[in-house]
Amino acid sequence: MSILSNLKSPAAWWSGGMAATTRWMESTLEVARWENMRKAGRRWGWWGGALGALMGLVLYSPASWLAQGLVVLSDGRLLLAESQGTVWNGDAVVVLTGGPGSRDARALPGRLNWTLRPRLTGLNLTVQQDCCVPTPVVIEVRPGWGRARIAVSPSGPVGHWPAAWLTGLGTPWNTLQLGGVVRLSTNAMAVEWVHGRVRLEGQAQVGFDDVSSSVTTLDRLGSYRIDLVGDPEGRVNLSLMTVDGALQLSGQGQVGLNGLRFRGEARANESERGALDSFLNIIGRRMGDRSVISIG
Incomplete structure (x- = not known):
């Protein structure tokens, strides 16, 4: 009787089939949307991790990087030995040498302290040392x-x-x-x-x-x-x-x-x-x- 009823009512059968198809399509689209969101979240996670690593590298760059830069600029005649801290806040022993290949070297007593701060126009380097620079001196660096x-x-x-x-x-x-x-x-x-x-x-x-x-x-x-x-x-x-x-x-x-x-x-x-x-x-x-x- 139900078979005959369905045969006599094709519209009902058709609407039922369409509903099933629509539900299947919606389910498939939902899965696709979820997959896209998962991939996007993964991409944002990678970008966030890379940005965090970069920020950490910048904020916690070791003081030895600044010391190495000074060696290059001074052709090996001015050294920041035993450097501690970061590029932004650190201290070291200041040493004069005769340059590459020289055995002469002389260190100042105590340690030089510095802070490096970014500004809109460049960087401000503040240095102070008890023995030789008792009052903090600001060195403003403006690159161009x-x-x-x-x-x-x-x-x-x-x-x-x-x-x-x-x-x-x-x-x-x-x-x-x-x-x-x-x-x-x-x-x-x-x-x-x-x-x-x-x-x-x-x-x-x-x-x-x-x-x-x-x-x-x-x-x-x-x-x-x-x-x-x-x-x-x-x-x-x-x-x-x-x-x-x-x-x-x-x-x-x-x-x-x-x-x-x-x-x-x-x-x-x-x-x-x-x-x-x-x-x-x-x-x-x-x-x-x-x-x-x-x-x-």
Whole structure:
């Protein structure tokens, strides 16, 4: 009877078949949607993992990476040894060396501390060291296309270092074995690299206070000053002068595309000429009672 009823009612049979087909299609589409969502979730998971790994790499980059970068920039003459922490917050022992192949090295006492922070215009590096840079100094780095600018703030005293630290650079410092203090101060100083050319803006002053040397029997050679001034052509003009002392130093020089060129001379006060004779022979070419210093 039900068979006859279905035969007499084709519309009902057709609608039932369509409903079954529709349910099957909806089920298939639902499975496809779920599969697509699963694949999309997997893709987003991979992207999220990669982004998280990248952020972790950036945020927790080891301090040794910064140390290696400084080795490259200084041609192996300035090292951050025993570095700890990250690129962004770390500390290390600062060492001067004579460069690749040199056995000379001299470390500063204590550890240099730094923080590196990104800014809209570049990076701000803040450094401080109890022995030599007691007041934090900010070095602003502004990279650009084919150029980079480094500015030091605030203006004024930057730090002071033992002159004996220079023996780490090798010859002639390891022969002279200097004593005393080296001081650096700046006035709106900035160094800019433009397509391989270096330009100094502002001024800097390097003081050598109460200098002594193991080469002479004198307890004190004197105090000296080097003034560095940038010019509009991108050159750095420097002048050496004597503040006081038995050893009289003077000279003029310039740092440009061809490196450093300096011409100067050293003389001894008449009363200490005998004690300074060996020292004058080492630092330059003797011409009578004076020693001519020539670089470049």
